[in-house]
Amino acid sequence: xxxxxxxxxxxVTKEKYxxxxxxxxxxxxxxxxxxxxxxxxxxxxxxxxxxxxxxHINHGLRxxxxxxxxxxxxxxxxxxxxxxxxxxTGEFTEQKxxxxxxxxxxxxxxxxxxxxxxxxxxxxxxVETVLMRQITGRPLRSLQGIADCQPFAKGQLIRPLLKxxxxxxxxxxxxxxxxxxxxxxxxxxxRNQLIPELTKxxxxxSQAISDxxxxxxxxxxxxxxxxxxxxxxxxxxxxxxFISQTKELQHFxxxxxxxxxxxxxxxKKKFEEILHIIRRPQQYxxxxxxxxxxxxxxxxxxxxxRQLITASLEILSENPNDASFMEVYLPLEGQLEIRxxxxxxxxxxxxxxxxxxxxxxxxxxxxxxxxxPLIFVEKKLYAIVGVACSDLSKELKNDKIRRxxxxxxxxxxxxxxxxxxx
Numbered sequence: 001x002x003x004x005x006x007x008x009x010x011x012v013t014k015e016k017y018x019x020x021x022x023x024x025x026x027x028x029x030x031x032x033x034x035x036x037x038x039x040x041x042x043x044x045x046x047x048x049x050x051x052x053x054x055x056h057i058n059h060g061l062r063x064x065x066x067x068x069x070x071x072x073x074x075x076x077x078x079x080x081x082x083x084x085x086x087x088x089t090g091e092f093t094e095q096k097x098x099x100x101x102x103x104x105x106x107x108x109x110x111x112x113x114x115x116x117x118x119x120x121x122x123x124x125x126x127v128e129t130v131l132m133r134q135i136t137g138r139p140l141r142s143l144q145g146i147a148d149c150q151p152f153a154k155g156q157l158i159r160p161l162l163k164x165x166x167x168x169x170x171x172x173x174x175x176x177x178x179x180x181x182x183x184x185x186x187x188x189x190x191r192n193q194l195i196p197e198l199t200k201x202x203x204x205x206s207q208a209i210s211d212x213x214x215x216x217x218x219x220x221x222x223x224x225x226x227x228x229x230x231x232x233x234x235x236x237x238x239x240x241x242f243i244s245q246t247k248e249l250q251h252f253x254x255x256x257x258x259x260x261x262x263x264x265x266x267x268k269k270k271f272e273e274i275l276h277i278i279r280r281p282q283q284y285x286x287x288x289x290x291x292x293x294x295x296x297x298x299x300x301x302x303x304x305x306r307q308l309i310t311a312s313l314e315i316l317s318e319n320p321n322d323a324s325f326m327e328v329y330l331p332l333e334g335q336l337e338i339r340x341x342x343x344x345x346x347x348x349x350x351x352x353x354x355x356x357x358x359x360x361x362x363x364x365x366x367x368x369x370x371x372x373p374l375i376f377v378e379k380k381l382y383a384i385v386g387v388a389c390s391d392l393s394k395e396l397k398n399d400k401i402r403r404x405x406x407x408x409x410x411x412x413x414x415x416x417x418x419x420x421x422x
Contacts, residue, residue, distance in 0.1 A: 004168045008040050008160065012048065017149065017158050018116060020049040025084075025114040027105060028054040030068045031180075033120035035171035037161060041118070042079065053082040055108050057101050060087055061179060068175045084108045094185055102152075109153040117152055122161040122169065127209045128190045135190075137268040141220060141255045145213035165206075223252045233257055236302040243279065251275065261303055264288050282361045295367065313338060313373050313385060316406040325406040328375060328383040329396035332403055337376040345374065347381050348391040356384070363388075372409045385409050 001009070018024065026041060028034045038054065045052055054076060058069045069085060076083035086104045088097055105117050126145040133142045149158050161169070183189045199205045226249070227233060232241055233256045242250060254275055258266055266274070266288070274294060277284050284296040292303050316325065330336070345356045354362075360370050365387055375383040382393045386409045396402045 002170060004164070004170055005040050005043070007164075007168075009044060009047070011163060012160055015148070015160075017156075017160055018048055018050050021051070022049075022116055023051045023053065023112075023114045024116050024118055025105065025109055025112075026052065026054045026118045027101070027120070028056050028072060029120075029177070030056070030072055030175035031120075031177060032169055032171050032174040033122055033161065033166075035174040036169040037118065037120040039171055042081070053084065053108075053112065053114060055084045055105055056086075057097075057104060058085060058087045059092065059097060061092060062177070064175070064178075071175070082112070084112070094187065106153040109155060114153075115155040117155070117157045119157070119159050120161055121146055121159045122164045122166060123210055124166045124191075124206065126162060126213060127195065127206045128187055130209055130213050131190050131194065132186060139255055139268060139271060140216060141259060143213060144217040144220060145210070220252075223249075224256065227253055227256050233260070235260075236300040239278070239296070239299055239301060242301075247279075250279070254278070261292070264292055264303070283364070283367050285367045297367070298364065312410045314408050314410050317404075318406075319404075320406055322406075325408045326383065326386060326389070328385075328389055328405045328407055329393045329399075330375070330377050330382055330403040330405060331396065332401050334377040337379070338373050339376070340371065341374055345381065347384065347388070349388065351391065359388075375405070375407070383407070 012018065024041065026034065026038055028038055041048075041050070041052055054072070056069060056072050058065050060066075073083055073085065075081075084104075086100075088100050090096060090100075108114065109117055130143050130145055146159060146162060148160070148162050149156055151157070179185075180188060181192065183192060195206065202208060230241075230245070230253075232238065232245075232253060237253070237257060242253060245253065254271070258264065258271070270288075274286075278296060278301055281298070282296075283298060285293060287293045288303070292305060294303055295301065314325070319327075341356050346353045347356060347359055349359065356370075359365075369387050372385045372387055374381055375385065380392055381390055383389045385407050
């Protein structure tokens with residue numbers, strides 16, 4: 001047993017990555033990293049009491065891709081190891097390829113009852129990932145590097161090589177991806193340009209980044225323990241409890257809150273904007289992506305599935321003697337327009353023109369009511385249905401020449417769930 005293989009066995013045993021009789025699915029690209037991990041697992045399978053299978057994606061980006069797929073199929077057949085293969089389709093991007101891979105791995109794990117998915121990420125991948133996240137402005141929480149173990153499918157995703165450098169990986173037979181040497185993709189530019197230049201300045205640069213990532217992880221562990229003691233992070237967070245914490249702790253509470261929603265990517269700029277909004281007393285609602293929106297009321301803030309609100313309007317020209325209807329006085333002549341609010345809309349209230357946004361805030365108008373229809377005559381606002389009439393409407397109350405409408409909003413709600421369509 002080689003020193004590196006012995007180190008691997010000690011780590012796997014100490015961390016208790018595999019239960020006895022675990023079914024292990026290895027993501028095998030054919031590169032040196034994953035081939036090393038395959039060799040070690042295959043040789044130690046009896047000692048570890050595991051059942052091993054491999055999953056391979058043919059990305060079809062290089063002429064050699066089909067040859068490598070066939071070579072891996074033959075190796076698996078010769079060693080009597082199950083192999084599952086799929087081919088990437090569509091326009092290639094790093095993100096799309098990653099999503100394709102993990103969707104395939106999840107499908108195989110569920111269909112074939114695998115307990116654990118293994119990937120061959122090593123220390124070099126940690127350094128690249130931390131630098132990529134820092135360059136793209138990700139928050140401190142994301143600079144912890146790559147988790148060695150996390151839930152996946154119906155089991156676990158484990159990365160047992162994170163404490164290994166590239167130099168410790170010893171596969172004699174592997175298939176080098178020539179695209180890894182280029183600079184077409186962001187990660188390749190980090191790997192082939194940035195890290196070598198920084199290593200010239202500090203030969204221990206990669207180790208320093210790895211150590212920094214570990215220290216950030218320890219610091220955040222302490223912070224998360226404090227947040228856990230507050231029992232504040234939930235589906236909804238109390239505004240009053242949140243605002244009573246120090247600003248520094250508020251920052252990390254909000255990070256922990258967003259960590260509950262890994263499908264939502266929030267830039268550093270957007271994060272700071274939301275934090276600023278939470279600290280203000282006003283209500284707020286904004287779309288985060290096509291599926292989710294952020295909502296802040298006077299008591300809570302939370303994230304909910306995006307809703308498309310369609311507001312129709314019941315309009316009567318005779319008094320229904322129903323208190324749920326608003327009575328609106330309008331000029332007898334003039335073009336009538338009913339629409340949703342737009343930026344810059346104003347209302348005349350108590351002799352003062354106020355922008356609707358400020359009017360809503362000052363009068364604590366609920367978020368849903370802020371989307372109620374507006375009634376204009378000749379582009380002058382006479383009423384916010386269900387909320388308020390302007391001075392223009394009130395001044396017509398005693399006029400003999402006027403129109404009266406009795407109106408109320410009728411709200412229909414449709415959930416826009418993209419997942420239901422897929």
